[in-house]
Amino acid sequence: MSRPTKMLVATDLVVLTVRDDRLQVLTIERGVEPFKGRAALPGGFVLPEEDLLDAAERELEEETGLSDIRVHLEQLATYGHPDRDPRRVISIAYLALVPDAPDPIAGSDAATAAWVPADELLTRPSRLAFDHHRILADGVERARAKLEYSPLAIAFCAEEFTIGELRQVYEAVWDAGIDPRNFHRKVSKTPDFVVETGGSTTRQGGRPAKLYRRGPAELLHPPMLRP
Amino acid sequence: MSRPTKMLVATDLVVLTVRDDRLQVLTIERGVEPFKGRAALPGGFVLPEEDLLDAAERELEEETGLSDIRVHLEQLATYGHPDRDPRRVISIAYLALVPDAPDPIAGSDAATAAWVPADELLTRPSRLAFDHHRILADGVERARAKLEYSPLAIAFCAEEFTIGELRQVYEAVWDAGIDPRNFHRKVSKTPDFVVETGGSTTRQGGRPAKLYRRGPAELLHPPMLRP
């Protein structure tokens, strides 16, 4: 066998949030070649002694200014086609789900970071550099699928949330309308999905809604199915 | 930022089949350090101009002698902890599902290849080199989960199969008993899961069973749920 070759290894991030009732993606404007000036997913090279997840966390903080917030981070997939980057870079993509709390771009290294509605990017495949359109599509599909059988939608919510707010997350991510009454019954009957905090709020208008936190469930039984 | 470092990039394979009504994994015996003499998953380094999937297909054929058979191959996950290999190797793991047809080890480069029941390896975490126990666990769990909502169980079957044989695949992978009558009704009612070939066989004993091929469905509606 020929001597094995070393390659550049990077992580790219699909950072999703729900803003204005829409699923939005964090993009940066590339400052260097290749694809200088083009929109791209945030990311960067893995350090020699660094774990992949640590690299993703570091990039998330460095490039986006997102720090000290609850963030769900999971590995998505690895992209390594020889033509995906002229420098022959292998990229391990991570999916990050963050709540819409403080404006996340302040204090960022990359002052060009911006939230963009996911569907705008998904319908325009050439807007993003490299193979980032494919990575984004995979990330969005993963998020959509995981809302079905995991409590991951809560990652988009504040620490305390109402069932109505949780429903708006599902509607934004799935881009589909959901019956509020059936949704309410289903969430409150699924064991350990959410737990009451005892408080309530009227921030949504109308009758005060009970506040909930995330429950201990890792998997939803039964699952929430897409319409 | 410091100059990005290059790393060794490899693929490892979790090759699964169903033999003797058990889920079995293909292992090799390592011929070189590190972990020389220890059992491991087959794998190897990615070539400089090679796509990751191509590398996995090449390793599957080179190291195991599996060629010219139907094989389902999908990316599993990427493992890159700095301590997972003393040479600092990033490994993209692939999951391969193969039928039990011809003896797959004949003519192999690695004459040490062997099928081992998955549960034997899963309950003995130190039998496998590197972090291959973790990779195997992830692969088996992926296979178990995908049988629920995809027609992937058919990847373990011959080109033509009976519903009883398909059920035995589910039972082996899930290590669980399934009611044959409910299973039969469910498979035949799930649209496009399987299609009749017109033939039948008595190789299972008893009344002749109709033979089926894989149908066009990519996803099962409704899903087959684990007991």
Added chain:
DNA sequence: CCAATAGTGTCTTTCAGACACTATATA
């Protein structure tokens, strides 16, 4: 008062699981 959202109850349909029963092969 009205409008809005929260939350409950009820009905219908679908499907999973248990299992009785029939069908057709081999020994």
Added chain:
DNA sequence: TATATAGTGTCTGAAAGACACTATTGG
């Protein structure tokens, strides 16, 4: 004949979706 597996029918309970209805706020 007995026994094995294939395949169908029927019942029950769980849950999804449609939607009527009540509850509690603000304007």
